[in-house]
Amino acid sequence: MEAVLNKAEAIKLLEIDPWLKPFEYDIGLRMDRYSAVKRALLGDAPNLKAIANGHLFFGFHPADGGWYYREWAPGAQALNLIGDFNEWNTKAHPLNKKENGCWEIFIPGEDALAHMSRVKVRVKANGISRDRIPLYIKRIDKDSGTGDFAGQIWQPPEPFRWTDGDFYVDHSRPLFIYEAHVGMSQEKEGIGTFKEFTDNMLCRVKANGYNTIQLMAVMEHPYYGSFGYQVSNFFAVSSWMGTPDDLKELINTAHSMGITVLLDLVHSHSVKNFAEGINEFDGTEYQFFHSGSRGDHPAWDSKLFNYGKHEVIHFLLSNIKFWLEEYHFDGFRFDGITSMLYKHHGLGVAFDNYKKYFSMDTDLDAVTYLQFANELIREVRPDAVTIAEDMSGMPGMCLPIEYGGIGFDYRLAMGVPDFWISTLRKCSDEEWSMHRMWHELTTRRAGEKNIGYAESHDQAMVGDKTIIFWLADKEMYWHMAKGDNSLHIDRAISLHKLIRFITMTLAGEGYLNFMGNEFGHPEWIDFPREGNGWSYKYARRQWSLAENRNLKYEYLYAFDRDMISFAKSYNIPGTGYATNLWIDERDKIMAYSKSGVVFLFNFNPSTSFTQFGIPVEEEGEYRVVFDTDDKRFGGQSRIARDIVYRTTRLPEKGDKPGIIIYSPSRTALALEKV
Structure with missing residues (x-):
């Protein structure tokens, strides 16, 4: 214990936040865990980048004279590759079991697996055989007739040609983030595509002054209405919105326009599904996830990773490297950090004193994994950006690892939208507290940068309301014409501008907006489901409202554009x-x-x-x-x-x-x- 205490005394985190002094031992334990696990993971390798290569070994890879296919399934009894290439013959292509739970087959013939071939793997475990989707597959294909999901070989004859070699993220300029969901980014009542986003949305983002897009729902998810947060296939691009090359074209084009592209990364949990996901791939519940009740998220109905297992760390780190190198993403917004950090997942817990950050409920394995993730990202892309979605306020989240921190660049200022919604719900205009407003918008951990925002996609979902809807409510349906004099709408427009302006100038070192909220998009987001007749009416963005010169939405649209321009001219968030x-x-x-x-x-x-x-x-x-x-x-x-x-x-x-x-x-x- 004495060695740990001496080490902690040198940790800069304690100098930055003296209130952490009573938790010197805990922070030292955090750093000891980081060092010990890193040594065990690396072995003789020089760094994390050298070992995070699961995607380069497992999965499907063309080779001289044929194809290799490999899986990690230590609990399985047998694996057989099936697909349209062998007429779904369950005995024609058995995999051979190798060391450490790995399975492998070499399929002779360079054309044995054609581009866009449908494949699955039949996994026998515990005496039961199930058809599963390969763990490292890059694309999923859904049969429009049967609804059956299968893996799809993605190996186009001509590889995508990138032209963004000189693009880099300039950390001296503040981030103005446009949070976007490609599927609902178009006005049509249907699912938008990567191609449509490239053609119709990038120019809009650029013209409005945003220099970064944060893409939601990119990783494959079987249920469209999950907003992309119930991931099934971690190396596959969402088949709802297009092909891998379509996504590459989107990112390449964004880079040509000077726009940084962040991936909304979901490593906090995984969908439970067997047919589409990775759950019990090898027949055991503990292959990727915790066993028993600890492996189930009580609120999300999903599976929880075991971050203490080296193979899981390897799988997730390889996933990070894959998205950086294969798709040229410039960084990540890590979803659900609070759920990862605590065994209680932050549910029903008020983080009102420091003891709650350093208790038996803290998952040190998750802390260590997040440190590794940030370290790896900088090794692969030194200019990359990482943002933590953490509502707990864990100390050191956005400080360097060598300081005793976790290594993120920014944390989302999640308390700010909560403050605004609470104020709009509970207080009349005469009761708004200026002192509380100042406190909520300016209080943050010393030395740690925040992304300020008044509302994100969270506030736009069914069950909540956007700021404009809290302010205007049903009056928006009848009184948004410019010739219509409505005191109710005048108030809504005035306060909408004030809330966004004061948030952008005070609440962080960067700023975020969810697409459409900049012009006060009406109503809520409701994805197609049985309860609404599987309608896409509320899962789209009505840009025509903002561009209609006869409607007042144009006022808010112009304000947001000029506000961003003003903020960039004076470097407001960056100071x-x-x-x-x-x-x-x-x-x-x-x-x-x-x-x-x-x-x-x-x-x-x-x-x-x-x-x-x-x-x-x-x-x-x-x-x-x-x-x-x-x-x-x-x-x-x-x-x-x-x-x-x-x-x-x-x-x-x-x-x-x-x-x-x-x-x-x-x-x-x-x-x-x-």
């Missing part, structure tokens, strides 16, 4: 913390400075202040460079852009230097020093 200049709880006013820009927000529902004094840090002359009241954004153009404001002393605010300016109700403005 860290803001300075609180003034908060007035009674009048619902907040002022702060960031990146040399002074911001003034008036959340008052009825009062405009004709002579409001804003304290500033530097004396001089100021002018308005951006405001939410512009007519192009559905405002009343009450804020002058052509006036230069000279500082004066503000006796009512401690005789601080400041400027006197008109602050209309429910508006925000930004000033720069001339």
Whole structure:
């Protein structure tokens, strides 16, 4: 124990957050576990990149004079490859058992397995034979007549030609992330494709100023309505939306436009399915997952990986390397981190003190795996980006591993959308707390970067509401025409702009928006299911609303585009913390400075202040460079852009230097020093 304590004393995480001092031993234990498991995994290999090659050995690989097919199935009694190439003969192509639970067959003939051949493997275990999909298959084919899923050989005669060799992620610029689901990205009542996204959406993302897209539901999932979070085949591109080459074309084109592409990576759990997934592939429940109740997620009805098993670590690390190298993804948003980190999965737990991060409920194996994942990603792509979806606030999540951290670049500021929804649900406009708003938008762990967002896909699902729907509700159906004067809609549009603007400027070192929310897409997301007659009506994006010059959606669309442009011009998210200049709880006013820009927000529902004094840090002359009241954004153009404001002393605010300016109700403005 003494050696661990001495090691922990040198961990920089403790210097960054002194509140962790009582948990010195726990953090030392974290680092000892990381070092010991890494030594065992590597053996004589120089690094994780050298061993994360399962996808290069297992699965289907052309070779001189034929094809190799290999699987890892230690609990199986027999494996037989079947497919249309052998007329689904269950005895023609038996695999031979090798060392360490590996199985192998060489199929002579370079044309023995043709491109797009359908294949399965019959696995005999415990005396029972099941037809399964190969673990490392790159594509799944669903028979439109029978609904039967099978693996599909993907080996086109002409390999895809990449042209993005000089693309890299510039970490000096903030991320403006466009979270997107390819299938529901089109206006048609059906499933959008990778090709349609490339043709119709990338130009939209670029024009709106976003420099990063975060693609959901890319990994194969049998149930479309799972939003891609019930993954069945970890090396396969979602067959719902196109082919592997279609996805490569999307990413290659995005790179040519200067757009970073992140994969929404699901390593937190796996679908239970036998026919489509990896569950009990070799006949044992413990091949990939924990045994017994620990292997089942009580809320998601899915299987939970055993991160303490070296073969599982190898499988998942190889998966990461595969997506980076095969598809040129620029990084990952890791889904469900909280569920991974704790044996209780964060369900019903309030993380209100540090003891809850370092208890018997913490899964140290998962912590170690996440450290390995981040280390491997940097070895393969030093410029890659990693984002953690963790609602618990685990200390060190976004600090380097050598500091005692877990190694992510960013964490999602998940408390921010929760704050906004709670405020909209529970508080009248007069009850909004400026101090609580400042606290929720600015409080984060020292040295750890956040992606701020007001809402993501989570808030758009059936059972919840988007911000615009909380604000406008059914009035959106009747009063969004520009000629329709509705105080209810005016309020909704004004607050929608204020919420997004203050979130973007305060809540993180990057910013995220879910597609369509930027213009206040109406209603919710409801995927086809029995309860809605298998309709796609609510699983699409109605871009025509934003582009209709007669509707008020155009105001919000223009505002979002100009807000992003303004933020990039002044590097707003990229400059860290803001300075609180003034908060007035009674009048619902907040002022702060960031990146040399002074911001003034008036959340008052009825009062405009004709002579409001804003304290500033530097004396001089100021002018308005951006405001939410512009007519192009559905405002009343009450804020002058052509006036230069000279500082004066503000006796009512401690005789601080400041400027006197008109602050209309429910508006925000930004000033720069001339």
